[in-house]
Amino acid sequence: MKTTVYIATSLDGFIARSNGDLDWLPGIGDADTGEDYGYQAFIDSVDVLVMGRGTYEIVCTFEPWPYGDKRVIVLSRTLAHLADNLPDTVELRSGTPAELVEQLQAEGMKHAYIDGGKTIQSFLNAGLLDELIITRIPVLIGTGIPLFGPLEQDVKLQHVETRSYASGMVQSTYRVIE
């Protein structure tokens, strides 16, 4: 099973303000251009989305639920149960990234979208991330929730491609090589 991160960050590497706020992030599906920065094609290519508690709690505040009937796994050791009003495509699991990858592979999943700072970091540290698609927003916000965090060792990447958009966003794709 391939695992991919698809995420937007400020130029200083934050995925949200400290309180989870995304007000600095222009909306996907820009009304002027219809540009979606490859999001729909990417989401269509994944079988399952994996997120941690932090991202789940932010996404829960979105109305409507943003993932349609896409399978979503909330990976958390501390969350006791999910909100009642979620579609039944959403499930809660605990366990390590390695255990989850093994389970999802056994369930026939081919491509997982790994989302959220802490979850991404735990997959990176476990050597279980294959690809990162990072879209840089042309703004510095100074503080917030970082995409990356401490690592047990350097992670070398292979640059696959970079695209710039008229909006000033720059999207780079990297493969993890070791």
Added chain:
Amino acid sequence: MKTTVYIATSLDGFIARSNGDLDWLPGIGDADTGEDYGYQAFIDSVDVLVMGRGTYEIVCTFEPWPYGDKRVIVLSRTLAHLADNLPDTVELRSGTPAELVEQLQAEGMKHAYIDGGKTIQSFLNAGLLDELIITRIPVLIGTGIPLFGPLEQDVKLQHVETRSYASGMVQSTYRVIE
């Protein structure tokens, strides 16, 4: 006077390891390709280089002095004097970024290269940076000296251009717009 940052960072936003080490950074002037990532053209375009104490102390360990006869200002409130063996193109000044910019403008300087994390952050916070040229190295190092830091307010940027290199480095140029 225009002020520009030209700097390489890891994909997780560090300009050096915590101890100042740059071992993760491929050498400029790659022996295989001769590619210099625009460095020579950039350095030729600046009249003066401004760095803080941290960068100065790392650069002092380089043999030979890497800036030839380019004018260099070490901006520090804590350093008492410079090393004896430096060329006389290097001078120590204290004062704020605003004071230094005023002095350099009065001295006829047209383009200053602002270098070093803390110095870059103080110029950003003072609203005295015009352009950033950031070259991303395809590696995550986990911890280190960050390029960016806390800000008094968001800094909006205009993306000017992005170039990818065969080495996997991705260089983006931004103008500060507010």
